[in-house]
Amino acid sequence: MLNTIHTINILLPFLYLSTFGIYLYNFLKEGNKIYNSKRIFLFITLFVHLVYLLFRTLEFDHPPIINKFEIFTVLAFSLSFAYFLLELLTDVRDTGAFILMFSLLFQVISSIFIVDTFEVKDVLRNNLLGIHVISALLGYSGFTIAAVYGGLFFLLYKNIKSNKYGLIFNRLPSLEILEKLNFYSVIIGFILLTLSIMIGFIWLPSAFPDITYSDPKLISIGIIWLIFGVGILAKVSAKLYGKKVIIFSLLGYALALGSLLVFNILVKSFHSFY
Amino acid sequence: MNFIGISINHRTSSIELREAVHLSKEEQIQFIHVLKNGIFKEGFVLSTCNRTEVFGVPSHNRITHKEIVASLKEFKNIKNLDDEHIEIYKAKDAISHIARVTYGIDSLIIGDSQILSQSKESFRLSVDEKFSNTITRKIFDTTIRVGKRAIKETLISHGAVTVSFAAIQVIEKIFANLYKKEALIIGAGETSELAAIHLKSKNIGKITITNRTFDKAAKLAKKVEGKVIDFSEFKNNLKDFDVIISATSAKEYLVSYSDIKKAIQQRKGNPIFIMDIAIPRDIDPAVKKIDNVFYNDIDSLNIIVEQNLNKRKNEIPHVKEIIEEEVDNCFHWFNTLGVVPTIKSLRSFFESIEVDELKKIKNKVSDEDYIKLESMAKRLIGRILHNPTVKLRKLAESGDDVETVKEKTSAIKYLFDLDNIPSNGKDKL
Structure with a gap:
């Protein structure tokens, strides 16, 4: 599982970059060729990210919130997820690039600096804290x-x-x-x-x-x-x-x-x- | 088969001449009957303030553009319509031209949607007057297909290209749901009417009209299912309106900076869109400094119009490609019109020989031998006709030169004297 976590950690910035790129391209270029597919890209990115967060939780036996760079990856996910929900609710699809650039930034920083922490204080293993x-x-x-x-x-x-x-x-x-x-x-x-x-x-x-x-x-x-x-x-x-x-x-x-x-x-x- | 026509348009003639040539609906009907009487077998007539187009399939080979022009001159009683004032189109070029006209590529306002409805109306008139037949219908279908593809595959009809529509475009960038908004139209003239109709077409919630002459306001309000407010009262109610459009001939400002300032305060910052299309202006342009007030006059809206026209111009080559493809398809079909009857006649001719010859030997051979001979005769004729049939079909499908098709089918008809042989009705294509 550790190998999978490390692979996804490398993969995630690229997924965010592609999703951001597609949203940006669609914003800059008129036409609807990728109008629907960009949402699928975002969904795939979120799904992979969710798997990554779950794997981290299971492997390290604590929610991924115990250091700054774990917080950054959760922040990247929560920003994109909140945007995804908003896009589904309102069907306004042309503003994604402006939100996803923050997710991309947080995920890149997290992927570069994140470390595997097995030993944590007991207080940080609490589900309510998560x-x-x-x-x-x-x-x-x-x-x-x-x-x-x-x-x-x-x-x-x-x-x-x-x-x-x-x-x-x-x-x-x-x-x-x-x-x-x-x-x-x-x-x-x-x-x-x-x-x-x-x-x-x-x-x-x-x-x-x-x-x-x-x-x-x-x-x-x-x-x-x-x-x-x-x-x-x-x-x-x-x-x-x-x-x-x-x-x-x-x-x-x-x-x-x-x-x-x-x-x-x-x-x-x-x-x-x- | 020929298809020819003439076009008198904004490139070829002055507005005076275009007006002189213009045919009202009733005149179009009358002129169709003139054309049917010896000039065209079928066709259509399109006449707008910018162009008059007369196209059709000539009744006989001697008909040229000269006969069409002469009949139009006589019908409209005009003397100064010369060759320099007309464009002549034949065959494939004629179909391409009709497609270009229908989709506004040939219009003063590129991608003008009005000409599309006018063209549809002309085709409808042609059908009603029994002036439309296979070819005209096929051309109409082709132009409709061009239009569907042009709308789907290009941006030719995107963006507003009139000041009124440009205003709607800005309004839609301020407000999300127009059906919840209220508009005030100051003035009841032609410009106001156009603006009110555009707003109505966009399903704006309520339209209120105000005008110095109450009756005129009431008349316009009836047309757009709106209500009327007294001219002396409207300034006290500005806070109720999300959209204010003014187009009067007043010499001084009707709405001042303080009027709008007061309204926006009462609206607690809820935006107001103001469109002043009057010359001289009705609303103090200083209102544009007020927060949440979006003021536009003709000059500012023209910026949108120009941008959209340029975008549409860039789309013309793509639409022309679509037209070429569809016209090619149409023309292939057009060519097969001459070829199919020839193939049918040729087959009938050979089949009649086969039947004749078999009849002659029927009583001279045994039944068993007759069946063999019959089968051999069929195979023989099949093989003899195979190449000519395939070649003719290919000619019809790939050739875009009517004259070549005509020449070759005429040669076959002449050699086998096909014009004098009735078809047996069998279609073995």
């Missing part, structure tokens, strides 16, 4: 996808405002759809992050008897949760639309990213395992 981390990663993926759609909204908005009717105008879906995709991604991200926080609250006290709720990492996640929660509430209750909503969403993402980086890199936490 669900907690994976749902958190899927949540962040949702926010990342929302940010990508926010960026695309801006691009198209600027193009239409300045009467530029080139590639961006021709190939992107409408502003209304981009705004909806942004909002749906935020909602999905928020739900998954909430789930992750809830599992964390159940599992943490049993895993860490000396837990403190003033831990910087918990505070940072709390801030992110609040930012998006307030944003969603404001949009739904005040029925806000358009450019300003997208600006708030992007600011929220930047703040969340900043908070995550600051509290993870600069501040010492009990919530660090590697």
Whole structure:
């Protein structure tokens, strides 16, 4: 099984590269020759990646979340998977390249630096931890996808405002759809992050008897949760639309990213395992 | 078999002459009867503001473009229609030309879809007036097949090529579901009507018309199943509209920056698309600075039109390839029209000899020998006719020169005097 894991590890960046390439080609070139086949490519990549993650879990007897590069490969998977679900739900197929490039980046870094770790702390073998981390990663993926759609909204908005009717105008879906995709991604991200926080609250006290709720990492996640929660509430209750909503969403993402980086890199936490 | 025709179009004649030659539907019907009376056995007439096309199968070999032009001149009572004002097409070129015209490659607006419906209407008229027969139907089928392939395999009909459609293209890049949107049309003239019809064709949710003259607004609203709002009231209701199109002859701005600013605030950022196609403009262009307001005038929309026209121009060679392929197929069939009866007649002729000769010896030989002789005669005739049949069929399938086909089939007919031998009805092809 170890050989298979190593082979798939080498294969995955190429699969992501091909899938990204097909989505990019289809975005740049009009015509529908590969319009349907690109989704099949994405499905195959996701399937192989899922097998890889399962094999790692079985072989090393822990969920693949115990070091940065395992997290990166899970992040690559969750981003693509979240996009795949969104594409299936909305049938908007022309924005994949903008999401898949992040998956490609994370997977390339992971494939290069990932190591096989057999010996891990007992706390990291817990299934609840696996669900907690994976749902958190899927949540962040949702926010990342929302940010990508926010960026695309801006691009198209600027193009239409300045009467530029080139590639961006021709190939992107409408502003209304981009705004909806942004909002749906935020909602999905928020739900998954909430789930992750809830599992964390159940599992943490049993895993860490000396837990403190003033831990910087918990505070940072709390801030992110609040930012998006307030944003969603404001949009739904005040029925806000358009450019300003997208600006708030992007600011929220930047703040969340900043908070995550600051509290993870600069501040010492009990919530660090590697 | 011949197929000829003339084309008077935007390349060959002035707009005045094209107008003079133009045939209304009633005139087309009358002119078809003129053509049927000694000029064409079958054919069709297409007449639009940009072109008049008269094509058909001549009643006899002496008919040339001169007779067609003369009949048209006489029918329309015009004197200045000369050879320089017409294009003449024959046989394969004629079919290619019809396909090019039908799919807008020959139009001022490349890929114009209006000409397709006009061509279909002309063919329909030809059928209704019993002016259509095997050849005209085959040509129509060929052009339809060209169209289907052109739409499927090329981008000839992609993108908006009129300002109104360009506006729709922009609207579709802002809003996802037009059936949930409301449009306000300011003005009830021809341009407004066109815009309203385009919006209606895109299933926009609601259309409201406002105009200084209420009756005109009501008339247009009835046409597009919309409603009317009083001209003095519309500014107070701007917040209700996702799309605003203005095309009046007002000398000053009807809608100011502050009107739109107020509307967008009331809409909580919900976008507004504004299309000002009036000259001078009706809406202060400064509104384009307001967030979530997408303002377009004729100049900005023309950018889309130009881009799409260029894209369509690039597709012309691909469509021409399709036309060539389909016209070749059509022409092969066209050639077989002359060949098939010749093969049939030739076979009938030899079979009649076989029957005659067998009859003569029937009582002179035993039944057993007769069966043998009968079988031998059949084999003999089969072998004699094998090569001529295959060669004629190949000529029909591969040849694209009507004259060659005609020459060779005529020679066979002449040598065996086939024109005077009735077919026995057996088709052994």
